[in-house]
């Protein structure tokens with residue numbers, strides 16, 4: 001058992017292949033254990049993960065965006081040369097500052113304010129499908145699942161859409177920098193990209209300040225920064241501008257990719273969804289449970305704590321593995337089985353839980369539902385192509401880099417019924 005704990009490595013091997021399966025032994029025998037390779041305590045059971053999320057004073061989120069692989073002195077120098085000063089946003093802010101800020105910035109995420117987004121997501125999705133429906137074989141990530149969430153995210157934030165390509169390379173660098181294990185050489189390369197991203201985020205903020213009536217959440221945030229700078233601070237605005245790009249789109253792209261991969265490998269479920277679209281909302285929740293895009297998150301103890309029968313010292317860093325909790329058979333019957341009819345699928349932990357729970361969860365869900373509605377209606381004969389899946393090695397963001405699918409365009413339903 002302690003051998004398994006000592007061998008645990010979230011950057012390679014079984015965790016990269018299937019994080020929930022890789023921690024089955026831990027859920028059964030040692031639900032909280034110290035990983036010497038990572039320097040973190042790993043938490044694998046549903047109830048323990050939920051109780052950590054629930055108490056954000058004892059389990060502070062302050063380390064949520066820390067570099068999980070400490071920067072080398074050379075990489076620190078590179079970052080400093082760009083004036084890099086990533087700090088607190090919402091997700092890694094302690095109370096009471098977090099709640100004060102969250103309350104001020106909440107409105108845009110309310111369901112009534114998301115109605116208008118629905119039409120835009122549908123239009124963009126249809127345009128993308130129109131573009132490839134006669135081709136018979138595409139990489140869905142390249143053709144749709146990357147760009148649509150990014151466009152929606154930029155629109156929601158009010159950031160100019162012509163920045164898509166730059167954002168894309170920056171977002172990957174930010175993810176590797178925060179949750180990956182780059183080699184010392186890669187650290188330098190990543191540090192340059194992150195430094196440029198930081199400066200670029202600053203430029204975008206300046207551009208937005210010049211348009212005081214602009215629409216979107218970041219414009220609103222900038223106006224609040226002018227009104228109540230002690231709550232919506234300058235440092236928050238700059239750090240959030242950088243973090244939100246990844247939070248708002250990478251999460252949704254990867255979750256959508258996982259959803260199609262999962263449904264197409266469980267053909268019965270795919271066919272049921274095609275036959276009865278009313279199954280889609282629960283199918284989306286089950287995909288988020290079974291193959292979510294956010295597989296692990298972080299917390300740090302502010303005092304000695306007891307968790308899963310283990311004594312934790314103050315300052316203990318925790319990796320709470322939602323992917324493992326989501327398949328914990330103590331909470332989900334036959335947790336390792338994919339079942340779109342599961343009645344408690346929505347209790348998954350993929351969006352976190354408690355006072356930091358994902359603010360954008362309904363945007364993510366909306367996009368996933370519309371992707372599935374449109375694809376299952378127009379391409380019910382879709383299947384996965386033969387392929388090797390590749391993933392960006394990191395602790396937290398999960399989804400294949402590409403998803404090749406194929407179908408026979410001759411059998412497209414709209415040809416029979418134009």
Ligand code: HEM
Nearest residue numbers: 090091248251252255351352353356357358359360363364
């Ligand atoms: C926080 C996951 C989409 C904005 C979080 C957290 C997770 C998460 C795990 C941390 C929760 C916690 O600490 O309890 C996801 C997943 C998504 C998604 C899996 C898509 C499937 C989005 C979108 C947006 C967004 C589309 C914005 C447009 C945020 C914000 C927070 C957050 C602002 C910080 C909330 C706070 O700390 O008060 N998300 N997210 N997310 N997410 Fe998401």
